[in-house]
Structure formats: C-alpha cells, structure tokens
Amino acid sequence: MTVLTIEEMAATLAPGQAIAGLDLGTKTIGLSMSDLGRRFATPRPVIRRAKFTIDAQALLDFAAKERVAGFVIGLPMNMDGSAGPRVQATRAFVRNMEEKTALPFVYWDERLSTVAAERTLLEMDVSRAKRAERIDSAAASFILQGALDRLSLLARSDGDEFSA
Structure with missing residues (x-):
C-alpha cells in the first residue's frame, strides 16, 4: 500500500476504476463510493469501529465487494492548518493498513466536511436520529466528491x- 497525492492517483487509475472515500471517526468509519466514471460520490453504510483488525477486515471486504482501486481518506486538520490528535490517528490507521493491502490511499483535507454534510442533511429535512446514523457517510461523500x-x-x- 502506498500513500499517494491526488495527482499520483490520477496517473495510476485506469478508466472505469472506482475509488472509495473514508471519514475515520472514533466510533464509525464513514464510507462512500464513486461511480465508475469517477464523477459522483455516493454514501454507503458506515463501518462500526471495534478494534483495528476487525475494522481493517471490514474495510477490505467492502473494497473487494465494490472493486475499489484506491481510497481517499479525510485528514481532519485544525482550522489553522495544524495537525491535531485526529490527524495522528488517521495517519496511524493508514500506516497500519500498509500491512493489509496494496491499495493506495490519498489524504484529503476534510475541514468542514462534517459541517457541510450536516447542513445538507438538515436541508433534506432528515430527522436528528437519522442524521446521526448518516453523518459520517455523508461526510465521506463530501471528502470523496472533493x-x-x-x-x-x-x-x-x-x-x-476518465470514463467507463
């Protein structure tokens, strides 16, 4: 597994290969998938976090089922651009995934993705309970869409x- 820039990923992807977006939280991993033309991000059900080996296997199962060619993972930078503890946890997660997969990861600045996802769900008049269920995958979609x-x-x- 390699960490790539978005430009490097663009050079390695073949037409018709989909990529996944990840929003790594403490309780869940929000998931989204691109279409084969890599135009649209669609939310998918979250992975409920347990321990790393279980989380990693669930993510790899998802990747195999969806034929994922790579991952875009949100990097939760502070508003001032500094790296906080969640950035360190995200980088550690990706480092640990190196032993599990050859699929590439791209870090993507996710500042305000959860805020944007929350606003969108509010505009759609999604209830508070359903927003709580969907927020992480919606944020993953914002990350991937970027x-x-x-x-x-x-x-x-x-x-x-890029077309299928």
Whole structure:
C-alpha cells in the first residue's frame, strides 16, 4: 500500500476504476463510493469501529465487494492548518493498513466536511436520529466528491477523460 497525492492517483487509475472515500471517526468509519466514471460520490453504510483488525477486515471486504482501486481518506486538520490528535490517528490507521493491502490511499483535507454534510442533511429535512446514523457517510461523500472534482480538473488539464 502506498500513500499517494491526488495527482499520483490520477496517473495510476485506469478508466472505469472506482475509488472509495473514508471519514475515520472514533466510533464509525464513514464510507462512500464513486461511480465508475469517477464523477459522483455516493454514501454507503458506515463501518462500526471495534478494534483495528476487525475494522481493517471490514474495510477490505467492502473494497473487494465494490472493486475499489484506491481510497481517499479525510485528514481532519485544525482550522489553522495544524495537525491535531485526529490527524495522528488517521495517519496511524493508514500506516497500519500498509500491512493489509496494496491499495493506495490519498489524504484529503476534510475541514468542514462534517459541517457541510450536516447542513445538507438538515436541508433534506432528515430527522436528528437519522442524521446521526448518516453523518459520517455523508461526510465521506463530501471528502470523496472533493477528490473526484480534483481528478476531473486534472483530466481536463491533461486532455484525458476518465470514463467507463
């Protein structure tokens, strides 16, 4: 497994390969998937956190089932750009995944992704209980959508087209 920049991931992905977005929380891992054309991020059910080996296996099972070519994982930077304890936990999770998979990871600045997800769910008039269930996967979708938008921009600037 390798940690790549979004530009490096763009160069390694073949047309028709989907990528997954992750929002790593203390209680859950929010999941989202791209479509095969890598245009849209769609929330998927969360993984309830247990211990690392169980979490890793659940993530790898998801990746195999969905034919994931790589992961975009939210990096929860502080608003001032500094790295706090959640950044360290995210980096440790990815380091530990190195022993489990060859799939690449891209870190993506996730500042305000949960706020954006919460606002969207509120606009959709989702109840408080259902928002609590869906917030992490919605945040993972915001994280992944940001990366997909960047991949699309890179493709246009290179004259390439990511399509299925």
